Amino acid sequence: xxxxxxxxxxxxxxxxRTVLTMLTMVGGFVLASVSIAWSDGTYNDVxxxxxxxxxxxxxxxxxDYLDRPTLxxxxxxxxxxxxxxxxxxxxxAWTPRIYSAGLASAEDETTAVHMIGIHTDRxxxxxxxxxxxxxxxxxxxxxxxxxxxxxxxxxxxxxxxxDDLVLLSQAADGSLANxxxxxxxxxxxxxxxxxxxxxxxxxxTAQEFLVLQDRVHEIVxxxxxxxxxxxxxxxxxxxxxxxxxxxxxxxxFAKDFYVAMRADQRGMWITLFVILLIVAVGxxxxxxxxxxxxxxxxxxxxxxxxRPGQIFGLVSWEIAAIALAAVAVGTIVALLSNHLLSFHGxxxxxxxxxxxxxxxxxxxxxxxxxxxIPAVTVLATAMASALCPAWMALRTRAAMAMRLH
Amino acid sequence: xAKANTAVIQTEGLTKVYGEDRIAVHALxxxxxxxxxxxxxxxVGPSGSGKTTLLNVVSGLDTPTSGNVWLKxxxxxxxxxxxxxxxxxxxxxxxxxxxxxxxxLTAAENVEYILLLQGVPAEERQQRVHELLTxxxxxxxxxxxxxDLSGGQQQRVAIARAMVAKPSLILADEPTANLDSETGxxxxxxxxxxxxxxxxxxxxxxxxxxxxxxxRRLVRLHDGQITGDERK
Amino acid sequence: xxxxxxxxxxxxxxxxAQETVRTNDVTTPDQGDDRSPPDARTIVEIIDQxxxxxxxxxEVAMDIVTPHWERTLEMNVWTEGTEKTFIRILSPRKERxxxxxxxxxxxxxxxxxxxKVIKIPPSMMMSSWMGSDFTNxxxxxxxxxxxxxxxxxxxxxxxxxxxxxxxxxxxxxRPIIWxxxxxxxxxxxxLPVWQRYxxxxxNVMRVLEFSDIRALGGRRLPSVxxxxxxxxxxxxxxxxxxxxxxxxxxxxxxxxxxxxxxxL
Ligand SMILES: Nc1ncnc2c1ncn2[C@@H]1O[C@H](COP(=O)(O)OP(=O)(O)OP(=O)(O)O)[C@@H](O)[C@H]1O
Ligand SMILES: [Mg+2]
Numbered sequence: 001x002x003x004x005x006x007x008x009x010x011x012x013x014x015x016x017r018t019v020l021t022m023l024t025m026v027g028g029f030v031l032a033s034v035s036i037a038w039s040d041g042t043y044n045d046v047x048x049x050x051x052x053x054x055x056x057x058x059x060x061x062x063x064d065y066l067d068r069p070t071l072x073x074x075x076x077x078x079x080x081x082x083x084x085x086x087x088x089x090x091x092x093a094w095t096p097r098i099y100s101a102g103l104a105s106a107e108d109e110t111t112a113v114h115m116i117g118i119h120t121d122r123x124x125x126x127x128x129x130x131x132x133x134x135x136x137x138x139x140x141x142x143x144x145x146x147x148x149x150x151x152x153x154x155x156x157x158x159x160x161x162x163d164d165l166v167l168l169s170q171a172a173d174g175s176l177a178n179x180x181x182x183x184x185x186x187x188x189x190x191x192x193x194x195x196x197x198x199x200x201x202x203x204x205t206a207q208e209f210l211v212l213q214d215r216v217h218e219i220v221x222x223x224x225x226x227x228x229x230x231x232x233x234x235x236x237x238x239x240x241x242x243x244x245x246x247x248x249x250x251x252x253f254a255k256d257f258y259v260a261m262r263a264d265q266r267g268m269w270i271t272l273f274v275i276l277l278i279v280a281v282g283x284x285x286x287x288x289x290x291x292x293x294x295x296x297x298x299x300x301x302x303x304x305x306x307r308p309g310q311i312f313g314l315v316s317w318e319i320a321a322i323a324l325a326a327v328a329v330g331t332i333v334a335l336l337s338n339h340l341l342s343f344h345g346x347x348x349x350x351x352x353x354x355x356x357x358x359x360x361x362x363x364x365x366x367x368x369x370x371x372x373i374p375a376v377t378v379l380a381t382a383m384a385s386a387l388c389p390a391w392m393a394l395r396t397r398a399a400m401a402m403r404l405h
Numbered sequence: 406x407a408k409a410n411t412a413v414i415q416t417e418g419l420t421k422v423y424g425e426d427r428i429a430v431h432a433l434x435x436x437x438x439x440x441x442x443x444x445x446x447x448x449v450g451p452s453g454s455g456k457t458t459l460l461n462v463v464s465g466l467d468t469p470t471s472g473n474v475w476l477k478x479x480x481x482x483x484x485x486x487x488x489x490x491x492x493x494x495x496x497x498x499x500x501x502x503x504x505x506x507x508x509x510l511t512a513a514e515n516v517e518y519i520l521l522l523q524g525v526p527a528e529e530r531q532q533r534v535h536e537l538l539t540x541x542x543x544x545x546x547x548x549x550x551x552x553d554l555s556g557g558q559q560q561r562v563a564i565a566r567a568m569v570a571k572p573s574l575i576l577a578d579e580p581t582a583n584l585d586s587e588t589g590x591x592x593x594x595x596x597x598x599x600x601x602x603x604x605x606x607x608x609x610x611x612x613x614x615x616x617x618x619x620x621r622r623l624v625r626l627h628d629g630q631i632t633g634d635e636r637k
Numbered sequence: 638x639x640x641x642x643x644x645x646x647x648x649x650x651x652x653x654a655q656e657t658v659r660t661n662d663v664t665t666p667d668q669g670d671d672r673s674p675p676d677a678r679t680i681v682e683i684i685d686q687x688x689x690x691x692x693x694x695x696e697v698a699m700d701i702v703t704p705h706w707e708r709t710l711e712m713n714v715w716t717e718g719t720e721k722t723f724i725r726i727l728s729p730r731k732e733r734x735x736x737x738x739x740x741x742x743x744x745x746x747x748x749x750x751x752x753k754v755i756k757i758p759p760s761m762m763m764s765s766w767m768g769s770d771f772t773n774x775x776x777x778x779x780x781x782x783x784x785x786x787x788x789x790x791x792x793x794x795x796x797x798x799x800x801x802x803x804x805x806x807x808x809x810x811r812p813i814i815w816x817x818x819x820x821x822x823x824x825x826x827x828l829p830v831w832q833r834y835x836x837x838x839x840n841v842m843r844v845l846e847f848s849d850i851r852a853l854g855g856r857r858l859p860s861v862x863x864x865x866x867x868x869x870x871x872x873x874x875x876x877x878x879x880x881x882x883x884x885x886x887x888x889x890x891x892x893x894x895x896x897x898x899x900x901l
Contacts, residue, residue, distance in 0.1 A: 002514075002521040009509035072705050105755040112760055166753045168746075170768050174706040175731045180751040300505050303466055304519055304566075305494020308486050 003310050007317035014290065021286040021319075022326045025378050028279030029330030030337065032272055032374035034364065037338040039268040041345075041365035043261060047226060050257060051250050054127055054189060056095075056220035057229045058236065059253050060085070061246050065217060066253055071100055071172055074215035075245060082122075082219055088235050090228040095122035096216040098206040102169030102177075104149075104199055106157040113153065113199040115169060117206025117216070126222050129187070129200075136161035136185030143202045146184035150195030154186045161185060167201075171211040179209060276377050284385035287319055291389035298393045308394040315393045319386035320379075327375045334371065338364045412475065413574050413606045414440035414463055419472035421458050421629070432458040433469070434629035440608060442573070445600045447617055448610045450626035456610035459626065460576050463608075464497055465489045477573065494522050498567030500577035505563050506551040512538065512558075513547040516566045523570060537565040541595060557588035564592060568599060577609045581616060593619045675824070677790045677803055681782040683827045684820060687858060690883035692717045697876055701769050704871035710767060715885075719779050721892040725901065732767070738897045742777050747897045754898055770843075770864045770874040785811045786818065799824045815842070828859060841867050853881040 011018050051057050059066070060081065065073040075081055078096045085094050098117030103110060120139040124130040130138040139146060147165055149157070159165060163183045171177040181201065189195055207213060223232045229249045237247045251258040291298075298311055345363035364370075421433035432455045440446060448456050461467035463474055465481050474481040477496065484492065499505070506515045513534050520530045538547050541561035551559055560580060567575050575596075581589035597619055600607050609616055617623060625633035692715070699710045710732060715723040722739040726732045734749035744757040762774040782788060786805035793802055803820040807813035816837040821830040828850060834843045843866050847859035862876040890896050 002518060005514075006507065006509055013509050103755065103758075103761060105753065110755050110758050110761075112758065112764075166748065166751045166755065168748065168755065170765070172705065174701060174703065174708045174768050175729070176735065176767060178748045178750055180753075297507060299466075300501070300507060302490070303464070303493065303499045303501075303505075305490050305492075305497075305522055307490045310522075 003306075003314050004317055007314050008321060010290075010294075010314075010318055011321055017286055017290055018322060021283060021322050022329070024279060024282035024286065025323055025326030025382060026330045026333065028275055028282070028381075029327060029374045029378045030334045031275045032279075032377065033330065033334035033370050034337055034341070035268065035271055035275065036373055037334075037364035037366065037370035038341065038362060039265065040367055040370060041342065041363045043265065044226060044365055045363060047250070047261065050254065052127060052222060054191070054194075055250060055254055056126060057223050057226070057250050058221040058233055059248050060219040060221070060236070060240075061217065061248075063244055063246060066246070066248070069099065069217070071170070071210065071212075074212060074217055075219060076215055078214055078216040078219065081240060081242075081245070084239050085219060085221055085236055088232060088239060090223045090232045090235070092222040092224050093122065093126040094219055094221045095119050095126040096203060097123075097218040097220060098203060098210065098212060098215075099217050100169050100206070100210055102167050102199075104153075104157060105166045105168070106159040106163060109157045109159075111153070111156050112197070113167075114194075114197045115167065115206065116198055116200050117203040117210075118200050119203045126220055132187050132189050133185045134188045136183065138185060139200075139202050143184070144205050145179060145181045146202065146205075147181040148185040148187050148200040149183060150198040151186055151188045152192060152196030153199060154183070156196065159183055167199075167209070169210065171209065173211045175211065177209045177211070272373070272377075276381050279378060280381040280385045283319070283323075283382050284388065287315070287386050287389045288392075290318075291315060291393050295393075312390045312394040315390035316383065316386055319382050319390075323379050323382035326382075327378055330374065330378070331371055334374070335366075338366055338370060342366050411441065412439045413442050413444070413477060414438065414608070415475040416463065417473045419459075419462060419474065420470045421455070421462055421467070422470045432629050433462065433472075436472070436629070436631055438624065438631060440574075440606060442606055443600070443604045444622055445597065445607045445620055446609070446622040446624060447620035448608065448624045448626055449612060449617055451612065454626045455629040456626055457578055458629075460578050460608070460610055464493065464499070464576055494519060495570065496572050496574060498570065498572040498575040500560070500563045500567045500575065500580045502579040502582050503556070506559055506566075508551050511548045511550050512543060512554065512562045515551070515562055516569050519566065519570045533569055534565075537569050538562075541565045542591075556583050557585070557592075560584060560588075560592060564596065568605070571603070572605070574606045574608065577607065579611055579613070580609065581611065581613050586615060589613065589615055675790060675801055675827075677788050678783065680790075680801065680803060680822055680827050681786075681788050681805070681820070684822065684829055685781040685783050687829070687856075688881075690854075692883075692885050692887040693854070694880075694882045694885045694887075695878060696880035697878055699767075699769060700875040700877070702871070702873045702875070703869075708768075710769075715887055715891050717887045717892060722776060723891050723896070726767070727901075734901045735767075736897045737766070737776070738892065738894065739776055740892060744773055744777060745894060745897060749900055752898075754894060770866045770869075770872055780811065780813060782818070782820070785813065788820075793819070800830055801827075826857070828857070843867060851878075853878055854883040856883075 060075065062073040062075050075096075082094050082096055085091055096119055098115075100115045100117075102113050102115045104113040118129065118139075120141045120143055124138065133148065134151065136148070139148065147167070149159065149165075154160065157165070161183050165181045165183060166178060167181055168176065168178045187195070187198075187200065189198075201209070203216070207215070221232075221236070223229055229251075233247050233249045240247070301311060301314075302308075341364040345361035347361050416436050416438045419433050419436040419438070420431070423430040423432055436459060448459060450456055458467065462469045463476075465474075465476075465484065476492065479492070481489070493499075506512075507518065510518065516534045516537060517530050520533065525533075535547070538544060541564055543558060543561055543565070546554065546558065551562070554562065560583070564580070567577070577596075580592065584592070593616060596607055599605055609620065611617065620637075622636045623633070624631060695714045697712050697714055699712065701708050701710070708729065710729070711727045713725050713727065720741050722737070724737040726735045734747075736747040738745045738747075746755050746757065747753070748755065757773055762777070763772050765771070766773050766776060780786075782805050786807055788803050788805045791802050791804045796802060801822050801824050803822070805818040805820065807815060815834050816839065817835040819833040819835070821832070822828060823830060829847045831847060832845045833841050834845075836842050843864060846863040846865070847861070848863070849859060849861040850857055851860040853860055858878070858881070860878040864874045864876075866872050
């Protein structure tokens with residue numbers, strides 16, 4: 001079609017303007033793409049650190065344990081429940097836990113502690129627990145009277161690896177559980193508050209100590225990717241088919257955190273909107289200039305019998321072609337920069353703290369939406385900003401145009 | 406309101422006012438005019454007398470303030486923008502004073518343009534484009550773009566383009582204004598020949614004596630009014 | 638909660654106070670119709686001193702009932718003045734030999750299994766003592782109704798014949814967590830029937846019921862005390878006094894950490 005031919009020739013006629021328009025669009029595209037990839041990367045980083053560190057993506061409890069925990073709200077036959085969860089395809093790892101309040105007494109110091117019974121190797125597979133041990137050793141299978149204490153708690157108790165501790169708690173049968181334990185390791189989870197009260201003991205020991213038999217308070221589950229969390233909750237619920245058990249995703253059991261993350265994402269959309277607004281204004285400006293400059297040409301085309309719709313199409317095609325090229329170039333540039341930033345994150349001068357954890361390196365995540373969203377928006381804003389000039393072109397009064405000698 | 410089909414152009418009480426109130430310019434003031442098929446007519450008058458305005462209004466490029474125009478018996482006032490475009494495409498050829506080629510298209514493509522809009526098959530297009538460019542003496546320059554052509558050559562392309570679709574009316578607004586007299590007379594000879602061979606109607610606006618000499622009818626325009634109409 | 642303390646561990650008290658009680662003890666029972674009209678101060682003083690003496694020794698069974706389990710602890714208790722308490726648990730087997738020593742506001746528990754004495758940190762004072770419905774704090778507080786509360790005789794809607802009711806409000810500046818305490822005593826001998834502990838919003842938090850009046854240590858006293866926590870459904874602790882002696886010989890090293898650490 002001749003209109004298309006003219007459109008393309010026009011693109012190459014005004015090389016400088018074309019390049020300028022394209023640069024505006026490419027810049028906008030890359031900026032939008034990087035900020036989405038960055039936001040997604042940081043978002044996932046924060047969530048993963050937050051959930052993988054301790055909470056997991058999914059938690060299973062008995063009834064309303066999470067809201068009103070007691071020693072007696074337990075998941076019976078925890079191993080079978082866990083195995084059933086482990087068979088769900090998307091599940092990466094699972095680990096059972098027991099929680100109880102108690103008193104820990106070292107040589108001279110005595111303090112209230114939050115006892116956590118953890119599985120000697122499942123815990124590490126699920127939350128990389130052993131990576132956080134800063135002194136001493138992790139639990140090994142078959143460990144009985146060993147404890148790993150939080151860093152802050154170790155200071156409060158003035159105890160170190162190899163020392164003895166006495167733990168005192170009330171068992172599920174009402175008896176006063178008390179026994180002597182050896183400090184096997186000291187753990188720094190990054191959550192200083194919790195490390196001042198948390199004390200870990202092997203799950204089997206905790207079950208015996210607290211007379212809980214095969215019961216646990218919590219099963220923590222991680223899945224392969226964040227996107228799989230919600231469907232996996234449903235699958236687990238179906239597999240367990242047990243009304244007394246509550247299966248929750250991190251969005252529910254860490255609601256405050258989730259809400260904060262959502263608010264953060266909203267901020268990202270506002271940034272994106274501003275970027276695209278700038279792109280749109282830039283495109284509008286260059287296209288408008290081009291159209292005004294060529295009014296005479298449109299007048300001639302009109303005099304020759306070109307229909308108004310065809311003139312509208314001519315301008316639109318010019319912009320569409322430039323925008324498509326810009327998206328192509330932008331995709332390459334953004335792919336490179338996003339790829340690069342996904343390895344070499346940008347180090348912040350000061351770490352930002354989020355949910356008790358600190359983040360200093362911001363990385364991008366390579367994903368499809370960080371290209372699709374900018375592509376769609378750049379094309380859409382380019383076409384939207386072309387509308388006005390195109391309309392002006394088609395409304396060009398041929399008679400007026402002809403007089404502009 | 407349809408008029409007798411014989412006239413190519415017919416106007417009745419045509420006025421055109423630019424602007425409003427005190428700065429209003431009355432470019433046309435009640436023009437009644439008929440152009441019959443096969444005429445070779447020049448509209449003459451001093452600068453600012455309304456020649457360009459008349460041609461623009463007559464071809465539907467501009468709308469009159471009042472009065473009516475019929476082209477081959479069709480009232481312009483009843484036509485949509487699209488119908489008007491199609492009418493121009495099929496019935497009117499234009500030659501403007503200057504710069505009336507599409508700069509990004511070659512001479513041949515400029516001429517071909519209207520045929521493309523009309524949907525003429527490729528083979529016929531090539532043939533007619535070649536035929537016309539030869540006729541205006543531009544055989545070797547068909548692939549040049551307007552910037553690479555002289556003013557006279559550009560006007561020849563414009564005339565070839567105006568005639569390629571075999572319109573019944575050709576409107577030429579000062580076609581020779583930017584040309585030397587030799588080139589001008591060559592073009593006029595060419596147009597005269599076409600007029601005689603094909604019976605195409607030609608209407609010029611001009612203040613060029615030479616054009617007046619060629620014309621067989623002179624319509625004098627003064628301050629937007631016809632003040633004289635002589636046939637030779 | 639000094640009152641609980643008194644009951645639980647039969648505290649001794651000042652000689653002067655004791656004299657008053659003695660007088661009352663002699664004068665209150667069975668005075669017949671020519672008894673003077675009941676006086677709130679007299680009654681709270683009797684309640685305050687009911688289980689007190691310079692020193693005491695008692696044998697107590699403590700039934701603890703929860704929705705999840707029930708168990709009975711048997712123990713021997715020694716007291717000296719308001720300052721010192723020593724408790725040794727005899728059964729069940731798992732807890733046998735455990736002990737608690739209190740001197741003033743300090744408390745230690747002894748765990749024979751690990752041969753360790755643990756000093757109760759201040760942050761743990763509000764937790765349960767040995768899994769019962771009493772807190773560690775209940776053992777160390779030393780308030781008296783006569784000294785630390787404003788009190789007056791009242792006639793509540795639920796009043797029954799033969800029972801007197803006294804409403805007690807803590808005095809300004811006393812570290813007392815209750816908004817109000819209601820005492821119900823028998824009109825005939827001023828022995829306690831129940832005590833209700835309210836929070837600031839007038840909700841009943843705990844109820845202590847007295848029953849089974851017997852001769853104990855030369856006095857007529859309720860020998861069964863039931864503590865019901867209204868905040869936890871299905872929880873209660875019942876104390877049975879099997880033996881109670883006042884003004885016993887507590888010389889020697891009963892109230893020492895060395896004694897606490899000694900095995901049964
Ligand atoms: N768009 C416009 N706005 C206002 N006045 C205009 C406009 N176009 C033309 N005019 C005025 O209308 C009158 C007629 O102009 P027109 O161009 O038709 O004259 P012309 O005879 O073609 O003159 P020339 O020989 O110089 O081309 C002039 O006075 C001109 O200034
Ligand atoms: Mg003119």
